[in-house]
Amino acid sequence: MKITILQGSARKKGNTARVAGWVEEELAAQGHEVDLVYLNSHNLNGCLGCAKCKEKPDTIGCVQKDDISEILEKMVNSKLVIFASPLYFWGVTSQIKTVIDRTYSLYTNYHQPGHASLIAGQRQALLVTGAGPYENNAEGVFTAFKRMQNPHMAVNAGELYIGLCTTPDNLDESAQHKAVEFAKEIVS
Numbered sequence: 001m002k003i004t005i006l007q008g009s010a011r012k013k014g015n016t017a018r019v020a021g022w023v024e025e026e027l028a029a030q031g032h033e034v035d036l037v038y039l040n041s042h043n044l045n046g047c048l049g050c051a052k053c054k055e056k057p058d059t060i061g062c063v064q065k066d067d068i069s070e071i072l073e074k075m076v077n078s079k080l081v082i083f084a085s086p087l088y089f090w091g092v093t094s095q096i097k098t099v100i101d102r103t104y105s106l107y108t109n110y111h112q113p114g115h116a117s118l119i120a121g122q123r124q125a126l127l128v129t130g131a132g133p134y135e136n137n138a139e140g141v142f143t144a145f146k147r148m149q150n151p152h153m154a155v156n157a158g159e160l161y162i163g164l165c166t167t168p169d170n171l172d173e174s175a176q177h178k179a180v181e182f183a184k185e186i187v188s
Helices: 015-029 068-075 095-104 139-152 175-186
Strands: 002-007 033-038 081-085 123-129 155-162
Touching: 002 015, 002 068, 015 033, 015 081, 015 123, 015 155, 015 175, 033 068, 068 095, 081 095, 095 139, 123 139, 123 175, 139 155, 155 175
Parallel strands: 002 033, 002 081, 081 123, 123 155
Antiparallel strands: none
């Protein structure tokens, strides 16, 4: 299976990178083709809300000249996309949020007859790390993620929150075990 991991942390060796790395290793060991995209190294602009992308619904693209078309192309060509982000102020990072906002170009006629999506049926998973507990902290991210599958016409393949982690060195075998189990779950 072709899988894209969108790594939304600014830190290449942070908590999210460590957990996403464990997931990537397990998926590769299972024989999947995994492409980890480090979003912070890409030029990504926020959505303008101009709706020009809706004029050609069968194409991937945007009037802005940045790296989003390359990333959206990877998403469209993947059977599974994993959104990986640390928790920043009860939400995902700006890198992941920018990609999510720009997926607006991948579907048409949401809440109307003829709703269509270039990623219909795609499996999507969410991996979040944070310094705090899940309760009164991370719930909103997971609620928003569940809602995102509606316009995408996608399948929620799984969700993982690794909380109470402050540095990658503090991530223990329990966190690694959860990452490996998550990797097994999201492809089945």
